[in-house]
Amino acid sequence: MIDPSILSSYQDPEGQLQDRLAPRTVKRYENLEWLSIVQKRTVLDLGANNGFFTREALRRGARRAVGVDESNAILGARELAQEQGVAAEFWQADLDSKEFRRFCPKFEVVFLLSVLTHVRDKEEFLDWLDGIVTYALVFESNHGERNKVHIDLIQKHIWFESVTYHGTTDIPEKPHHLWVCRKHNHNIRYPVIADLPVEFIPLDRITGWDEQTILNQETKYDTKSEQFRNLVADIKHRGIRTPLVLEDEREGRYKGFQGGHRFLAAKQLGYTNVPCRVMRGHFVKHLQ
Numbered sequence: 001m002i003d004p005s006i007l008s009s010y011q012d013p014e015g016q017l018q019d020r021l022a023p024r025t026v027k028r029y030e031n032l033e034w035l036s037i038v039q040k041r042t043v044l045d046l047g048a049n050n051g052f053f054t055r056e057a058l059r060r061g062a063r064r065a066v067g068v069d070e071s072n073a074i075l076g077a078r079e080l081a082q083e084q085g086v087a088a089e090f091w092q093a094d095l096d097s098k099e100f101r102r103f104c105p106k107f108e109v110v111f112l113l114s115v116l117t118h119v120r121d122k123e124e125f126l127d128w129l130d131g132i133v134t135y136a137l138v139f140e141s142n143h144g145e146r147n148k149v150h151i152d153l154i155q156k157h158i159w160f161e162s163v164t165y166h167g168t169t170d171i172p173e174k175p176h177h178l179w180v181c182r183k184h185n186h187n188i189r190y191p192v193i194a195d196l197p198v199e200f201i202p203l204d205r206i207t208g209w210d211e212q213t214i215l216n217q218e219t220k221y222d223t224k225s226e227q228f229r230n231l232v233a234d235i236k237h238r239g240i241r242t243p244l245v246l247e248d249e250r251e252g253r254y255k256g257f258q259g260g261h262r263f264l265a266a267k268q269l270g271y272t273n274v275p276c277r278v279m280r281g282h283f284v285k286h287l288q
């Protein structure tokens with residue numbers, strides 16, 4: 001059994017290794033409807049503490065849930081997950097550290113619940129976070145009147161399609177404020193791309209990608225760069241592990257949508273077919 005004294009005040013006030021329901025935070029658990037956003041998605045819970053929300057994400061249908069915290073509360077989180085038979089992962093890491101930011105992959109939904117106030121360089125952190133969240137950020141400000149400043153800061157650094165205020169989540173004297181912010185990108189418009197089956201499509205039927213067009217993509221680098229050479233080497237060694245995304249066009253032709261660099265790398269390697277997910281029917285209408 002873990003030493004309860006290492007757990008933060010967010011644990012049960014009696015120091016018991018149970019999900020905390022300390023009086024000041026009880027209200028947060030009254031309405032967890034916003035958690036439905038995690039279904040079938042990957043979730044990163046930054047500043048997870050005892051991991052309540054990480055575990056809850058998995059219970060509510062998340063594909064994967066990872067909690068991160070620099071404190072030893074993460075040990076309690078692991079123990080609770082084990083006790084409760086929940087396959088949540090927990091990493092002990094400092095959000096401010098370069099190592100963590102370099103290593104952390106992208107997640108569809110990120111929770112930032114009562115944590116921004118602790119982060120050292122908030123603007124730098126939010127720029128980094130922009131690259132990590134692909135679908136939505138669930139954000140809670142625990143800093144009383146500063147909540148407005150916090151949400152403005154987040155909106156300055158991360159471009160959202162919609163920001164929904166979910167009200168206060170704590171006692172009136174020191175209210176916490178919760179927002180669900182949905183990012184504006186293709187993954188929002190086409191949330192089911194990941195569910196489309198993978199097909200092998202002949203390379204010579206795919207249009208729209210060349211040396212020039214890949215420079216207009218979100219990730220910009222040319223075919224002479226080291227990054228491209230590394231990509232070619234990686235595909236040669238391990239294959240294309242992330243399928244390309246294509247739009248179905250008439251007469252057996254497809255237009256490139258996501259994966260221009262992988263397409264050009266496959267071409268250079270002499271591949272004839274590549275794994276793809278093809279958007280058909282209603283997807284294509286949304287593109288206009």
Ligand SMILES: C[S@@+](CC[C@H](N)C(=O)[O-])C[C@H]1O[C@@H](n2cnc3c(N)ncnc32)[C@H](O)[C@@H]1O
Pocket residue numbers: 008010046047048049050052068069070071073093094095096112113114115118119142
């Ligand atoms: C106020 S608690 C919120 C816990 C949890 N997100 C919740 O809402 O119940 C803030 C948490 O952030 C963690 N934290 C603060 N600064 C951090 C940092 N630089 N790196 C990782 N975790 C951090 C603390 O250890 C603490 O567990």
